[in-house]
Amino acid sequence: MSGAIIGDVIGRPYEFDHPVRTKDFELFTPGMRFSDDTILYLAVAHAAMNGLSFWDTLVEFGKRYAHVGFAKGFEAWVANEARVQGDSWANGSAMRSGSLAWIARDMKEALEMARESAMPTHSHPEAIKGAQAVVCAVRVGIEGGTKTDIRREVAALTGYDLDRTVEGIRPTYKRFMVHCAKSVPEAIVCALDATSFEDAIRNAVSLGGDADTQALIAGAIAETLFDVPTEMSERCLATLTPHLLEIEGRLATIRLSKARR
Template sequence: MIGAIAGDIIGSPHEFDPIKTTDFPLFSAPSRFTDDTVLTIATAEAILTGGDYTRLYQSYGRRYPDAGYGGRFIHWIYEPEPRPYNSWGNGSAMRVSPIGFAFNSIEEVLAEARNSAAVTHNHPEGIKGAQATALAVYLARMGADKHTLKAEITARFGYNLDRTLDQIRPGYVFNESCRQTVPEALIAFLESDAFEDAVRKAVSLGGDSDTLACITGAVAQAHYGVPPSIIAETRSRLPDDLLHLLDRFAARFPAAAV
């Protein structure tokens, strides 16, 4: 889970100032956690406590109202009787990584990813993006090699993972859909050779960079681990309440910590 949060923070300066290169400062003054981190932590708390996803997403969203949520979600968090709004956006995928670290079968991962998405992102593409991301984290955590992971995600979800970043990058622009975020984030992981390389490649696509890097970072953590220096810098940019929950989750699911 720390890999997703690191990716979010690393990608944040470029969300609305896209770059098409891997050569950029990994952390800089504008690097900050966004809604990706806030809702990832909310998902982790739901798993730890058996809490309700709707209640926790609303609670965390209200606690951090300026984290950069989508327009529909920011209204949803204040609704007295919130209902899913058929979103196909990448918000379902950005917050789902704790599920890949916490559950111990493909069936459990897919079911819980659906549950976490469906409270807001109940469109089939929103569900699919969450499931694909959580499953990729789970497979990487369980030691699947990249060929196996790619084949499994392709077979289950129909994503085209045969493209290269060099093919994608020139025409790729900011896109909030799962359909045009999750496959690209997974390709960044598949082409990488280390955690930092994976996140840099995700940001270099020039799209919704914090979410791309959040998704890539989650899978890359499960496969490579996260360098201690990146963990330390990431933790230094989080408030105490988010750190506390992060540490509680890591104590129960140690793979999520490194």
């Protein structure tokens, strides 16, 4: 079921050493597995589902999965016992926020939860905007909105230019762009410009940028617009640890209860 996790698992092998600028790439690679993106996406979901502090839960998951490898800034934040609120503008805030659209009771609550989930490490206005953009897009999709509805609502909230295409973005897109303002709108476009769930993932990876994060965001949105192929779901979820799989299972129950009929 989880479009976000599928995007991360498929995108991760193309993140650093093997970027691609084409949609014609191998979906299932021998070394595919979840990254820190899935861990923090599920950490936020776990906190929200259990009424826990986002701050404390991010620290807990950061320590528990330290061996997986996180962004250097997040690693330093977790390791510093005197940690203070971070002001990163990077797309980690947007990557981890999507589940909140399913857990919240309405759009207003979803946007506030997105802000709260970003604040421990990503309090920069652009990072908060990125987190809220993803939640807004997913929530509109959950509520039965069309691609046009998502484009309109997210643009009104954020000012993002979503009237673009993947083919128009790809030729000049810079390698490994992680700034929210320059990676989150593009990830959203990857979902809105897709013809299927798989096409959304291929769009995101094909930009040659922060492949796992952008595919996770695109997958989280595309899940509300298209059917998720069973094989993609099964093969990607099979890479999770039992602990992560249990959290995903609880989130899946919520998604199934709210999915459009």
